[in-house]
Amino acid sequence: MTTMARLETPFVSTLPGRYYYDPAIYEMELERIFSQMWVCVGRADAITGAGAYEVVTVGRESIIVIRGRDDVLRAFLNVCRHRGARLCNEASGKLKGSIQCRYHAWTYGLDGRLIGAPNVLSDEQFERALFGLLPVALEVWEGLIWLNLGDDPASIEDQLNEPIIERFGGYAAFARYDVGNLKVGKRIAYDMQANWKLVLENFMECYHCGPMHPEFCRLLPGYKTGDVSDYVNGEAVSLAENVEAFTITGKASRPPLPGLLQEDLRHYYGFVLQPNVLLNLLHDHVVMHWLIPNGPGRTVIMCDWLFDPQVMARADFDPMDAVEIFDIVNRQDWEVCELTQLSMGSKAYQSGGVYVPEERHIRAFADFVLERVR
Ligand code: FES
Ligand SMILES: [Fe+2]
Incomplete structure (x- = not known):
């Protein structure tokens, strides 16, 4: 045994190189870190007035962060509940009071409720309350917007x-x-x-x-x-x-x-x-x-x-x-x-x-x- 081998190193190892380039590890991080923790996506004061929105990405999801008529910020998956078309394709903007899908014109209120579906809503079999936009947990903390994609998010204070x-x-x-x-x-x-x-x-x-x-x-x-x-x-x-x-x-x-x-x-x-x-x-x-x-x-x-x-x-x-x-x-x-x-x-x-x-x-x-x- 050499002298070197007997020495205790004061150094601690880093993560192996693949943690910084491997797409499979990156995907795992998106799923288990960015889709389960509170993640900061910007500033609340950047979205002003009813209908103002920003589109952000967290994990693998595109998310609309939008201010309602009641001045409350809400977040929704940017996915139409009909056939899945992306709803907002601009990074930011201001909507006139509803979010309308370009494909078949399903229309959602700023609070995410489905309020219009051409030729469908008259059908008594169609329970539109089930087809609102899917909400994402949102908190404003120190002026910053934090989103959490988890099913049952811990309180943001626990994390911060x-x-x-x-x-x-x-x-x-x-x-x-x-x-x-x-x-x-x-x-x-x-x-x-x-x-x-x-x-x-x-x-x-x-x-x-x-x-x-x-x-x-x-x-x-x-x-x-x-x-x-x-x-x-x-x-x-x-x-x-x-x-x-x-x-x-x-x-x-x-x-x-x-x-x-x-x-x-x-x-x-x-x-x-x-x-x-x-x-x-x-x-x-x-x-x-x-x-x-x-x-x-x-x-x-x-x-x-x-x-x-x-x-x-x-x-x-x-x-x-x-x-x-x-x-x-x-x-x-x-x-x-x-x-x-x-x-x-x-x-x-x-x-x-x-x-x-x-x-x-x-x-x-x-x-x-x-x-x-x-
Ligand atoms: S995919 Fe949105 S209305 Fe059909
Ligand atoms: Fe530095």
């Missing part, structure tokens, strides 16, 4: 509270940011060539921050060491001493978010809400990403920069000093995720790689995936 309480050591510090009342000052959609899990894993570690994010580390030097594994129970990274704000210039150009305490003002918190949201809390804005897996090796990432609406109403409001810095960080991250994706099919990565000690907390995410997919 735990990671928040773990990150902040309670709910109160997170609540001070009042994310649900912030508004979008800028949105960028990124279409990148990497598996959704690489994006999450990359976000969960900062071992890469020193080499990859010099601009970010200049503002938040705590990340230079790469060890964020202890950032639980409310621990945060602080802005560098000579820096006023997390902006491209390092200068502050906005007042703090209204609910924050003095102790919050120089802090940055980043955390993940599985399965598809990344949140970054800064003293004067919040950066939120939500991921839309689009194949084993492709992910669309929506990134919103959120601000206090009162600040946005000012004539001189300009979000770009906040946008520029995080857009740089985003593009650096996507670049390395794409570089990693290229190697997932190599025999060098057949059994995966390793998480170094600074990254080993990510193994919990790998275990979560395995538990669901196996």
